[in-house]
Amino acid sequence: MNPAAAEGTDAFLSEFEGICRRIAMRAADADRSASMPNANWTDLVESGYLRLFHPRPVGGSAAGATQQILAMERLARACAGTFWTATVSTLLCGKMLHVLFPERHHHRWLRGIIAGELIGCFAASERGAGSDPASYEATLVDAGGYYVLSGEKCRISNAGVADVAVVLARHRPRRGPSVEPGLCYVVVDLKRAGVTRRELDKLGLRAMSWGVLTFDGVKVAAEDVIFDADMDRTLDCVEWGQLLQACCAIGVAQSALAEAVVFAQAREAFGRPITHLQVVHARLADMWAEIDASRLLTLDAASTKATEGKARDLVAMAKIQATEMGVRVVDDAMRTLAGWGYSSAHQVERLYRDVLANIPAGLTNDRLRELLACPLVGADPWTYEPFDWLSAAGLRI
């Protein structure tokens, strides 16, 4: 499938590009004010973006994989913070609700999310825990007939604005590092008594809310809990998050390349545009080739997932590759703009801040590399193996 061909004939994408251009014009202000303009949300709802990822019975438009990826990239190009807000809600939270929870939750929450009336989030990370879910402390306790959720989730996208959260909590007390953690998924109405929120300051994605959700004895109905979630289906949902990060990196990198090209064509030095300098145009070529390669891999990962329901390793690899490419390419754009890259008069400095979010997001790339390699080499990524790194270096305690 040639993406260029898809773009040319796709009416939705052409119209969506127009909407994205409007969103792009508001991006600098959104970043400065650390808030998403209401107009962005209205535009997105009207565009049908939120519906692309879901089947028709729940109000989706059942878009194909290629269209989903290309749409995500376009939105990320326009405003990464808006992209994250909308996509975390509809894709990450939305898919978890759809895949892990029964139909009554689809009516209660999913339809509203897809229609843009509600915003969702996924709350797994904690202050002291990210890659190691066994060390989560937020706990769901059986109160006889209902449950009570207590604890804190941290670094949660959409925390400040979400109506609903899918929370990953433990339902068994900690017994030690190697014991099955006993996690469960809890749908929490964030307007319930006992829920408080606090915003966290951050480097980029400033249009997106990001922060802490504190649950102080929040009452939860039994029907809002999924115990022992199917691991396979859970990983299917995790893949959507990884595609989100990959697409964000590709979109932001593409914007950075576009900025760099415009700048380099206009900027003169020594009597000619700097595109005439070999280092400059060679760097632009590398940037193009890098984005191109990432887009190919991500599109293929998404297509494979659409055909087979999952694409585990391929999606994870696409995430690692694209997110690291994004940082390299935006760095190259900074170099192309040189001094002007440092100024807020150009958008590259915002893109630089935004693109960095994608490497640690979802599962951070260090952890992902380990998860990909361990099964192949017979190592266990869930058990810490003490090792002696001193003797090899000729040291002794």
Next chain:
Amino acid sequence: MAAAAHPSVSTGHDDRLAEAEEFARREVAPSAPARDRESRWDPEVFRRMGAAGLLGGPIPQEYGGAGLSAPEFFSLQLGFGRGCEDLGLTWSWAVHSLQCAAPIWRLGTSEQRERLLPEMCSGETVAAFADREPDDADTSNGIATRAVSAGDRWRLDGVKHGVIHAPFADLFVCTALTSVEPPVVSAFLVERDTPGVTVLAPAETIGVRTAPAATVVMRSCEVSHENLLGSDEASSGRARTLARLWERALARGPWVGLLETLTTRAIERLRSYPGLGRPAASTQSLRAALTDMRIGVEVCRRLELRAASLLQRGDRDAHRAAAVAALRVSEYARSITGQALDINADADDQELTARAYRDVTFLSCLSEPHDVLRSVIAGSLLNLG
């Protein structure tokens, strides 16, 4: 194991791929270490590649080829690459089939096609692409070799560097300027025994030793007008561009297979670590390197497949896609062979890993400079030419 390490393996032509892999494992891999040590190319191996339908892959069946589309040919290359353990020989295949046979097929006269292609497909006739020239040549378009028309003959004068197959090739596809102002680069079919052609002794090289190269000197070398590739200078003038396009798009196809094999071996190597007394401290970083090798392989396969597909369709983006494939696959090949060496560091048998590393490194001297590829991509990006 291979499928687990390399998801989405299918290019859609699995039988052909498997056959090519089996062929390479049986006919090419066993003799690769010796051929490399001796800087020796083996005509018998080449003829067997011909008989197996590899050399004439994309060439139509009427000329003795297999009539494959570019994506189908890539499947063949992928399989061959997996089994061959010989990156040098894959370049031998590339220059013969992509830089010589393909231009003769696409641009040659019917007489040239009928006379030359069948034996090129079988491997009886070995071709070499004599294009690159010494740095100190006073060049236009990178070419200083001149072809001057004299009566019913052309007289060729010039020096060609790093010509793979030159020590034993029967036929040179040779580029030369048929006009200086404006510069027109045409292509000629020069037989080895043509008076005025001298092939110098090959120099000792650190890599690609299974596909030896040498300098070719032409002094007052006279060929008939029938030796101009194509019916006229116009079609001949496209030969160099076509050879470059096909080389960029497809020459590194087999590399993807070889890089897959290196990755599979790296997995096997890491699995056997506990018994080797190697400090466990280095293991996590090597696991990370393994993941990066796998990612590189996945990217390379898709870049090659896309380049092949666009080439086949004659898509306007084919030139850029080919340059992107050549550039990124070369770069990934460097990092993957380096990572394979790191993972293999203490192993008793490093022959394949070390040889692949040398071959990839040296190939960047023999093939186009990466900056040329970057210029092609930038030109497309900046709407220049």
